[in-house]
Amino acid sequence: MAKEKGNSKVTIYPDWCKGCGICVAFCPAKVIELDGQGKARVVREEDCIHCGFCELHCPDFAIVVTEIERCPK
Amino acid sequence: MAAGRKKKRKELFALGNEAVVEGALLAGCSFYGGYPITPSSEIMEVMAQRLPKNDNGVFLQMEDEIASMGAVIGASLAGCKAMTATSGPGFSLMQEHLGYACMVEAPLVLVNVMRGGPSTGLPTSPAQGDVQQARWGTHGDHSMIVLSASNVQECLEMTITAFNMAEKYRTPVVLLLDEITAHTREKITIPREDEYEVFNRVVPTMPPEWYKPFEETVRGVPPMPPIGSGYRFHVTGLTHDPNGFPTSRPEEVADLMERMFRKIDQFLPQVSLYEEYLCADADVCVVAYGSVARSAEYAVEQARERGVKAGLLKLKTLFPYPRAATEKVMGHARALVVPEMNMGQISREVKRVNNGRATVRALNRVDGQIITPSEILKAIMQV
């Protein structure tokens, strides 16, 4: 499941985030933090290993993790 | 045999309860979920024999009356003409789901064979104590169609009527029998196919994405697709908007409530069923229903023999109460006698309509015995 770092994009929809903090607490790479308004915010996207935990465990379906689309070299 | 000669009608010597099953099957009943209770159990027993043999019939004995009504509503939502039958204590247990059926507008037929009460009461004796419960038993304001039958043939006919009204108005219909009607055997005639009408549920014909499950229509009855037919929507006992989603916006709540009353009330003449017997010139009119109406008919004949102009208004619809029919007989009758095997549950409706114009004499009996013709005759002679 886990992949190489730097290939993932983490999108959080702030409208849907209730700031429960599950994603922040359990992210193995500490990619997400709570911001001043108590909502989850992506701070170290480059460290994401695409384990998918945050996406699967967001009770409000507010996080989507995708692979970064790169132009072919 | 000459061409065009009609097929002979089938005759049976059947219990009232058995006639209910015959009627239900003629009306297209394809689901029965129930729980045994005296004196309604024969309905369930005969259904258990008959439904599995039908092309689409499902019979299920549930764990209690609450579950029975749940299963019946579920089957109704899935497109079946569904019914259950019970008696007093079971009827009490079904009340919450009866309200749910009103709210989600699930057509179904609930037959309640009334026995003596309250509580366990007199399981094998007749009574008419559940009349107001049928009308008002479930919580919240609601409209309710309550029918009754006074003989075995009527058990068959009124069951067909109950199914037709349920499907036509998308509403639960309660059919009240009493122990005597349910447990009397009589000759019944099974009508030929062209002799009775069967109403089938109106289903939506627009593309699914345009369908609103609880939308206003001319009749006040939205079309209803069976679950799994491509029309996905939400069904809830919460007060809901035309899309079926919960709402507490006053105007949407009011619209829903108003429509659910109007869909029945605007068809009162079609819903109010009754029979008049020697009513046209009656000075004294008996208003009766169920098996008591049979005693009343006998008493009316006896009274006529003794020179009293007596008549009988036999109610087949109990709710919405047939107001117009009652007002009509009150136009000439100076007195009304209302015999009932309860402490006066329909006589209060009669008094409400009467509003002090004629003398209303309630004749009540709650000892588990049928009201005899002589008791009614005595009351007719006295008023």
Next chain:
Amino acid sequence: MKQGVNLERFEIRLSGLGGQGIITLGRVLGAGLALGHGYQVTQTQSYGPEARGGSSRCDLVVSSGKISYPKAQSLDLLVALSQEACNAYYSFLKPGGILVLETDLVRQPPTNLYLGLPFTEMAASKVGIVQAMNTIVLGAISYLLPFVEQRIMRSSLQSALPAKIRDVNTKAFNLGHREAKREFGEQPEIWKGKPEEREGSDI
């Protein structure tokens, strides 16, 4: 179906012990009268604990016209197959009504005016099975009632029974009819003047 005799309102009570087949007897008799003879019939019965142990009762009202009140209240014919039933229901017999007894089981008849046969003993000795007793009674009643045609009632009985027990019950029915004819006397004599005189009794 033609109705041989015009009936105003004829009330029958069949009574006895639970297990004697009273209810079945009433159903077959009722079906025969309603479907075979074309009369209006209402049949009611005792339910519940009463029907399971102890006494058993089954009422029929027979009429050419519509029957309003469905219950029997003033009996034209009372069949009592136990002493207890006889004691309990004799008072419901209208003046001139007929009482039919199981003579082995009703040892103390309340009146001398009764007709009786040892139905149970007949079933045991002549048919070979005690359970056929109710069918013997049916045969006897079919003889007794002036508006019943033996042939119609017999075929009605046969159509109500599974093939396995049809023959033995036909035998029992014929036995009852035959014995009643021998013991009860000529049918018209029994009812002479009675049904017509009994009208107007207070309900």
Next chain:
Amino acid sequence: MSEVIGNHIIHKYLRHNKKFPHVLCPGCGHGIALGALIRSVHCLGLEKDDVVIVAGIGCSGRLAVYVDFNTVHTTHGRALTFATGIKMAKPHLKVICLMGDGDALSIGGNHLIHAARRNIGITALVLNNNIYGMTGGQCSPTTPHGSFSMTSPYGQLEKGFDVAELARAAGANFVARGTSFHAQQLDKLLIQALQHPGFSMVEVVSPCHTQYGRKNKFKGAVDMYKWLKKSATPVERYAELDETGQKDRFPIGVFVDNDAPGLEEQYYALKEKMRGRKS
């Protein structure tokens, strides 16, 4: 599955005309369970039209409105009875019941054991948060002994039900337990449950911080997920533990896995047989 099937799939199953986020509290495990349910339906390739969600009353009951299946929000405790009627009438439908612990085990306890006994082809999800959440935190039939709630302010004296054991004893075909913390395992359990004939039940231990956690020394929702991580133990490993080892843990995984034909299957087979006899 090489790729995580995530929320972009789930969004396709949500009702877009409903207001999001949903009504449940921050950190509520029910949303995670709903996600798992949607993923398993997606994995099995079921058509939306063929799926019926029947929900009871309570927080769990509120989930039904958000998903684009045939959804029925029924009365308190009775979801299984409605589902039974639907399944018997339309046996080809996938009927899934969403219930809470108070819903399924207290007011609806009778229906749960009878659905299991009858082996009707329904998949029941019991979202167990050990409390009545919607009504304000009263104790439920799964509130553990000694726990605090609005109606056990001095500590619960009664023992809680073991939901999985109850379903097993009542004869369910498939019984499993998962948690909201173990979402991927939950997907697998639900996929198995949905594929099983007859009655299948999956208990989902799903934290409620608002009503249960706060009263029982959990600092926040996250704290409760940490507790789940620590105490939920795969059933095989749990069985090897001694009494002290088991004390603060509970087993998760598959407990019962039978293939007896469901009631609806038997009923329609009977009908076929009778039809054959008739012709």
